[in-house]
Amino acid sequence: MRSLIPRSRSALALGCALAVSMLLTACNEPKAPAPAPPPGPTVQGQQLRFPAGHPQLALLATHPAQPAQEIPIDLPSRLVWNEERTQRLYPALAGRVTAIQADVGQAVDVGSPLARMASPELGQAQADTARALIDARQALQTLQRQRELFNAGIIARKDLEQSEADAARAQAEATRAQARTALYGGGHQVNQQLTLSSGIKGVVVERNINPGQEVRPDAAGAGAPPLFVISDPRSLWVQIDAREVDIGLLSPGAKFELEVPAYPGVVFTGQVLAASDAIDPGTRTIKVRGLVNNTDRRLKAEMLATARIRQSFKNSVRVPATAITLRGNRHAVFVQTQPGVFEPREITLSFQGPKEVVISQGLQPGEQVVTDNALLLARQFHVAQEEALGRAGDPAGNTSRPSAPQKADTP
Template sequence: MCLAFVCVHPAFAADKNTSMPIPQANQPVGNQIVLKPGSPQLTSLKIEPVTEIPVPVTEPLNGKIVFDENRTARVYSPVAGRALNIQAQVGDSVKAGQTLLVMDSPDVGAAVADVRKAQADLALKQQALERSRMLLEGGVVARKEMEVAQADWASSRAEYERAIARLKNLRVSAGASDRYVVRSPIAGVVVDRKVNPGSEVRPDAADPLFLITDPSHVWASIDLPERDLSRISQGQKLSVQVDAYPDDVFEGEIKTIGVMVDPATRRIPVRCLLDSKGKLKPEMYARITPLDTSQHRVIRVPNSALITEGLYSYVFVEEQPLHFSKRKVALDLQRREYATVKSGLTAGERIVTVGAILLNSDLSVSK
């Protein structure tokens, strides 16, 4: 008796009507794998198109998003007093000149009183000057008396102008009481407040009462390592990425480079203009990559897409939906988070950026 044993690949099962196998699971064949619709592996895969970028000149640098100081105001009170009524809260949008805080200020009362006193003194000295001029014309007093009266009038006028200038600086009228209104110097959003009802307010306080900025405009700040200084220049383009939006790349350019190296950290402060697309927030940490000034572009893939076997690197390319092929690529430069590809891929092709190891395991098991 002759017994025949047939070994059937687990990816196939015999059809009752034909001798051809029918697919029952994922089918790894050679360097290709076809996933079955609804396969559990699909939930672990992330497939993205290959993109071209300008050539980076350094590793991504650590930086953070900061306020655009040209559109930011730190509001202090120029007089001492006590907070009575707070009319702006954190997150409120305010207009230039809008009331933020009403306070009771003896300094304002004293400034108003100085104006009234100087005004009364000036009127008295004006009368004395006119009287001395009349007496001089009548030959009753000597010219010296009129000159003294004129000097007194000039002194009183200077004091009156000083008192008025003080009120003008405070934006307070001469008929005001001891109430003082703190107003917003710019339009923007209140992002911080350091005053509460009843708080004592001082003009020499360390912290501003309000911090107001335009959140649609931000800067990026880099503490540049000294070794990378020769690779950047003013006006150079750069790309910015943040954890909050991992799929977005924000564009910017270097605006200013510090004039000295910090002696403690050996780093140089660099300030960059940034197109935040209304998404970035001050104090976010960022990865900032200066770009080559040439027009040359390279293909970039994340390191999570790469399969390394010996001296060679591979990626899984989606040839068609659910159909993936393992393809060898030549790397130009590999950095901490991504690599640039010299050959093997073209822009627009879709590759597996997350889950490539899982597909490679399926191929290894089938061989």
Template sequence: MRSRLISCTGLVSLTLLAALAGCGKKADAPAAPATQSTDLITYAAGSPELDSIQTVTAAMSPLPVSDDMNARLGVDESETSRVGAPIAGRVTRIMADIGQTVRAGQPLAYLDAPDIGQARADVLKARADNDRKAREMQRSNLLYSGGAIARRDLEGAQADASAASAELERARLRLGNLGQGAGDSLALTSTVTGAVVDRQINPGQQIAAGQSPLFTVTDPKKLWLYVDVPETSISRARIGEKIEFDVPAFPDRRFEGKISQIGLAVDPGTRRVQVRAEVANPDMALKPEMYARARLVTDDGRRAVKVPNAALFEQGMQTYLFRVEGPGRFRRIPVKVSQRGDSASYVTDGIKDGDRIVGEGALLLNAQLAGD
């Protein structure tokens, strides 16, 4: 009897343990820890470490022939109009604002300018004087042909007519140079079609003669890149060659330009030569006055895989990075770096074009792989 009671008690205990085990299966299991070998580390799906790991695609690129250099973006001056005021006046109307697209000759603002009224009056006065002198010359011709006046009088009338015609032309040209408008109103216009990128004018503002720029109009899809090239590298820069650059606003994008001008003198303070490149900006992501890091690229057939510097780390005398081998699987591999830049470097051995690699988070992976 005692034996049966013990057996029943044991049975109940086993039943309770089984029930508790069943309850444990219904609860969420914690993520499995990382497993690792000498150069391979693996995380289970849902591991929190994966949130701090960023992967990027390594891409083949021409191997630069120079280190990264300071550069600055600017407007394309051949497609830019800086509008000023040829005469003094007071702003009465603003017709365009920053970001607005305008046509060549379109009024951007109107000034109340007494000088333009004076210029119009000068044209009317010169025209009247020219007409009068022309009639006097005609009468002198008739009188001279009839012998009523001397030749000297005829020549004097002809000279007066020529002077009046010249004064009329001068008055017309001055009025034309001042621009469009009516009465005392002067219209400020752009000479190019583009977008207004700067406005330094407000209604009621008094403008001095020659004050500029009041408006800056340019084509934002065309920019210039100014690069400060060390004199030791200027021999590698050639007109028509490609130049590659990146900007802090878009660290994952690579932009290109074409060298259009090379400076003729070395700056005595910096020992650098300014090189200018033309840059296409179809999506208008780039803005004038952005700073950039540029490098000369000569397409001589040499290629390397471009990777972010965050992907690389040193261990002893060898450089490594992590290649993605599958979901949550990262293998540490040695690579050969040909050239280093401020934000990216160029690898010639160890990985190939299109490989997925770890960018941010590579140091974390290496620390865990070492057992830290």
């Protein structure tokens, strides 16, 4: 038993040494070389060439340039009431609302009562009218007596002429007072009842009045809303925000198409009425007013819409807007002349929209332009040009920059 213990220890030490030797051998084995990256694109003349199968080619989608015959131009717009068929009623006199006789959505005619108010100011006007009528009748009676006395030779002519003048002044004051009360809808009786009536035929589209509410004429100047808004919703105005380059297409009488999100796929037709002579300094747009027919009353005021006009082009091509890049201060596109070969092409734009652009010079129909990752391709072209210039400046092909000289050690 004693002789077996040393032998076991010897075998254990031998096994450990063998394992350590195998581990060191495995660590010292050379690693397999990593796969070399694919060669990058190179510049030849004004072309950027990718080697076949380069992974970056999958990111560069192309699209053929197509003839630009007619381009739709979408402009933001908003529907509002036709102000030529709209009336906003504000209180002419102060008073208290006693009754509401019309509500939103109700059709009204000219003279239809909308609300009734108790107005002390109207009562004062009615009292002034009554006094003026009494004064006019009295002046007329006095004039008749003066004429009888003049015919009898009792009074002088100047007294008759004075009576005639007094009667004329009294009649003029009575006429003025009657016209004032008639303007507010009041009669000859002093009842202080003021009636708000519609002045046009249409529909009550807004009501901002309640029974018992106190109203004053000066509230309109303070920004208070009108008591009633009457409008004819069978036609609406369209407020279009046009760009400077589009104003030539929106002259009065021009037709446009209108689309609203509430009715997808439905196209309404409108006509331009007028355009502003000034540019909005905040939005840099020109306000254009159009008219759209709304006989079926599907369109509603304050709806957001898209006004579409169409512009014709000749001898031009159109490409997606994502294909456009900048070379300095000039626009450019990348044209694929053959698979894996791209060249930058300076172009001239005749129209630039959010989705498509129209090119008048520099591109022919059918040429393939890069539409996806065009900026990445422009960056790659710039890098490849710098590498080519570096190789041309160093015949040995060393494009790395020299390191800064080291300072000598101080003895």
